[in-house]
Structure formats: C-alpha cells, structure tokens
Amino acid sequence: MTLIDVLNTNDRFANNAGAKLTFIGDGRATAVMTVTKEHLNAGGVCQGGALFTLADIALAAVMNSHGNLTFSIESTISFLHSAVEGDVLTAEATETFNHRKIPYCEVKVRNGRNELVCVLTGIGYRKSIKFSGE
Template sequence: MGGERNAAHRMFEADDASRRLGMELLEAGDGAARVRMTVTDAMVNGHGIAHGGFVFTLADTAFACACNSHGPVTVAAGADITFTTSAKEGDVLTAVATERTRFGRSGVYDVTVLRGDEVVAEFRGRSRTIQRTTEG
C-alpha cells in the first residue's frame, strides 16, 4: 500500500460526505486502505458515545478506498459491523481495510477500526465491480 495517487485517491477527493466528516485518506493501494477520523461533538449520541453510524461510515469509507484501489468502479453489495467497545468525543479512529478475496466481479474485505491499538469495531464488506475501468 503506497502513497501513490490511484483510483481510490481520486474517488476520495470527490467524496464530500467523508471529507466533511473530517476523514483523511492516509493510504490506499493493492486492495488495502487506511482512513482516519476524529470523533467530534456532532458525532456523539444521547449516551455520550460515538454514534455507531459514524463508526460504520468510517469503516465503509476505508472499504470503498480499498476495493476501488484496483481501478474499476466498485460499490458495496453488503456489509456488517460488530462493535467491540465505544468511542468518545476527541478519539482519533483509524480504519484499516484489507482485501480477503476477489472473484469475478465480487470481493470480500475486512476493516478493523482502531483507537490506537484498541479495536473499536470489526467490519466485513462485500463488493461488486460495476465498471471495468476508471482510467482514461
């Protein structure tokens, strides 16, 4: 996974939703990605912890960057998440996405959301390629 600009970087640059949440694409390539986000006061729910939807969105963004790093336009076919602990305002979360397998137009990716070395959530995404190439 290198710092070179690829299809995932171009996709992220056009992703206003993720960037407006303060997400940063740290790296993406070869079916992997790392995305960072700080939990803000607007992301905290009525229990005083990060709303699970924002943690999911961070993981989903890393998943999207990983599966689009190969070039063809690829979207989510489905995903699920398991929360292992909560996050709070001010926590810096990093989502680390790893490709498990690609077959035909489909793929499976795992994303671990971390606060430092502590696992906050585990996400599994299933991808589907809808366009052969984004180059050109």
C-alpha cells in the same frame, strides 16, 4: 488525480464527517477520523453511523484500488468498544478475497490505544468499467 485524491474529494459524506483516506495500496487502505462532539450520540459516545462512515470509505478504497468501478452490495458491522470525543480512529481495510466480480474485504477500526472499536465486513460488485471518480 489519484484514487486517494478522488475519494477524499468526491466522497462528500465521508469528507463532511471528517473521515480521510491516508493510504491506498495493493489490497489495503487506511483512513482516519478524530471523534468530535458532532460525532456523539445521546449517550455521549461516537454514533455508529460515524464509525460506519469511516470504515466504509476505507472499504471503498480497497474495492476500487484495482481500477474498476466497484460498489459495496453488503456490509456488516460489529461494534466492540465505544469511541469517545478526542479519540483518533484508524480504519485498516484488507482485501480478503480479490474476486474479479465479487470482492470480499474486512475493515478493523482501532482507537489510539489500539483497542478494537468495530469490525466491518463487506462484499462488493466490481463492474467492467474503469473507475473515473467523476
């Protein structure tokens, strides 16, 4: 199985939220999610946790794309624009700094109108063992 298959299958939380990886490349990854009524908060817009989940699966893909098991140790998210039911959101993750132990990445989530919905920055810890996905 490829990394994209492993993460799309084994990250059950992201899978249950409807977040799916569509691309993993060298220092980049993309994930998508359509906002459904199950994603909405009491104010009628997409709940922040759903947005974080989408950004987080893209972050995980970038951080693990070099083959070694890498976990996020700090993430910060800024919510800039509301997402509503029916919005197709795209999370584009970029590895800003590929340190052998402490990678730094940024994820931008946009809606279908190319409006920036949120930005997540993350720092990871890269272990010396290979990522197996099991």
